[in-house]
Amino acid sequence: QQQVKQSPQSLIVQKGGISIINCAYENTAFDYFPWYQQFPGKGPALLIAIRPDVSEKKEGRFTISFNKSAKQFSLHIMDSQPGDSATYFCAASKGYSTLTFGKGTMLLVSP
Amino acid sequence: GAVVSQHPSWVICKSGTSVKIECRSLDFQATTMFWYRQFPKQSLMLMATSNEGSKATYEQGVEKDKFLINHASLTLSTLTVTSAHPEDSSFYICSARDTMGGGGYEQYFGPGTRLTVT
Numbered sequence: 637q638q639q640v641k642q643s644p645q646s647l648i649v650q651k652g653g654i655s656i657i658n659c660a661y662e663n664t665a666f667d668y669f670p671w672y673q674q675f676p677g678k679g680p681a682l683l684i685a686i687r688p689d690v691s692e693k694k695e696g697r698f699t700i701s702f703n704k705s706a707k708q709f710s711l712h713i714m715d716s717q718p719g720d721s722a723t724y725f726c727a728a729s730k731g732y733s734t735l736t737f738g739k740g741t742m743l744l745v746s747p
Numbered sequence: 748g749a750v751v752s753q754h755p756s757w758v759i760c761k762s763g764t765s766v767k768i769e770c771r772s773l774d775f776q777a778t779t780m781f782w783y784r785q786f787p788k789q790s791l792m793l794m795a796t797s798n799e800g801s802k803a804t805y806e807q808g809v810e811k812d813k814f815l816i817n818h819a820s821l822t823l824s825t826l827t828v829t830s831a832h833p834e835d836s837s838f839y840i841c842s843a844r845d846t847m848g849g850g851g852y853e854q855y856f857g858p859g860t861r862l863t864v865t
Contacts, residue, residue, distance in 0.1 A: 668851075668852040670854070678858055679751075679842075679856035679858045680791070680856045682854070685852075725790060725791070732779075732846070732852060734781065735793075737791050738790065739790045740788075740789075740790050
């Protein structure tokens with residue numbers, strides 16, 4: 637019940653396109669859903685996060701869409717750039733408990 | 748944003764020796780820090796939760812006597828890999844929450860430490 641399933645495993649998007657990564661969770665007690673961006677050899681960086689009381693949150697080119705009834709949330713990267721090429725992890729937690737991570741999505745934005 | 752540092756960024760040690768990795772929250776205080784391990788092209792695996800002033804809580808399957816964690820202050824947690832072996836070679840990453848400054852659930856990660864045991 638602690639699983640967070642992330643898809644796709646890898647994604648290739650052309651420059652300027654929209655990258656979409658999806659996550660599904662099982663534990664209805666989760667109330668915090670962050671996305672992290674990780675470059676090779678670096679630690680994950682918090683990108684954007686959402687709480688279940690809103691259905692969408694936007695920060696610059698990054699948007700989280702949240703569907704509480706379907707227990708799904710997704711990351712949309714608008715106008716994708718080669719510099720966005722990285723591994724993206726979704727995660728979920730209940731309050732201040734530990735984060736449960738998805739398995740990650742390797743995004744490649746082709747020039 | 749909140750900054751977490753790690754030292755060293757990479758270390759090579761011989762089998763049987765011990766290695767200490769430091770994790771510091773630079774601009775906030777953290778009563779709780781977390782230690783993760785990450786293998787190539789895999790997700791983060793939580794090893795333990797480090798609580799300031801008390802014993803760490805280890806995840807199932809993590810040897811507490813091998814991976815010693817000390818959270819001596821509100822800005823410093825250390826992970827010591829004792830009697831390291833080649834199978835301990837990995838990328839170790841710490842994270843912290845700004846629990847003292849009214850922060851939310853955000854967890855900030857350090858840059859990671861690459862450990863290679865020869």
